Amino acid sequence: MIGPLVEPESVPEWLRPLVKVSGEVDSKTFTRFSPPDGAYTRSAAVLILFGENDATGEPDVLLQRRADTLGSHAGQVAFPGGGAEDGDGGPVGTALREAEEETGVVPAGIQPVAVLPELFVPVSAFAVTPVLAYWAEPSPVHAVDPGETASVARVPVADLVDPANRFTVKKAGAPWKGPAFEVSGLFVWGFTAGLLSVLLGLGGWERAWDSGDVRDLDEALAAYQARVASEE
Numbered sequence: 001m002i003g004p005l006v007e008p009e010s011v012p013e014w015l016r017p018l019v020k021v022s023g024e025v026d027s028k029t030f031t032r033f034s035p036p037d038g039a040y041t042r043s044a045a046v047l048i049l050f051g052e053n054d055a056t057g058e059p060d061v062l063l064q065r066r067a068d069t070l071g072s073h074a075g076q077v078a079f080p081g082g083g084a085e086d087g088d089g090g091p092v093g094t095a096l097r098e099a100e101e102e103t104g105v106v107p108a109g110i111q112p113v114a115v116l117p118e119l120f121v122p123v124s125a126f127a128v129t130p131v132l133a134y135w136a137e138p139s140p141v142h143a144v145d146p147g148e149t150a151s152v153a154r155v156p157v158a159d160l161v162d163p164a165n166r167f168t169v170k171k172a173g174a175p176w177k178g179p180a181f182e183v184s185g186l187f188v189w190g191f192t193a194g195l196l197s198v199l200l201g202l203g204g205w206e207r208a209w210d211s212g213d214v215r216d217l218d219e220a221l222a223a224y225q226a227r228v229a230s231e232e
Helices: 013-021 091-103 190-202 217-231
Strands: 042-052 059-066 081-083 110-115 119-121 126-135 149-156 166-170 177-183 186-188 214-216
Touching (some): 013 190, 042 091, 091 110, 119 190, 166 217, 177 190, 177 217, 186 190, 214 217
Antiparallel strands (some): 042 059, 042 081, 119 126
């Protein structure tokens, strides 16, 4: 099932626009990629978990940084998630299981609110279903397996939409370019940044930012890593 899993009025007012629009979007809203005819894809799901800051009541979203030692997507920031397994019972089950395994979040405190269209990720051949959720009863989170996850963070939506934290990255010699964020000590780009960028707009949070600020990906990553190292 694609679209809302709950009535919009059952979630906080700030999350209702995303729940309402979830049934009106398709994969082209988020990506221009689709699997070639007859191509093998593996089903996967990610959990886009929105909560509220205990002190301010402002919304935030759960992100994790993958371990630098991994063979693929090393050091990249992602939503909790992964490949489907027998017994998951669908994308919601996959997303919750993977989030618990990776971040230690307690599924009982999470309210899945919508399922977004399946998105094809060419680099991994995953067909990823994003699951939107509300963190009704927040629980502590951490990097459960340091061999897979370097860190976990609740990133304020206000920081994501801050124009100072947004820019565009491109790969030298390649036609690809996409949105990026540097926020909460994280450098977010690729699939995760693209999905976040669209959701911020659909949710009515987006602020005007300089989309003409285009940076070389390798140079921007190197600059970020140098800043992080200098702060340690």
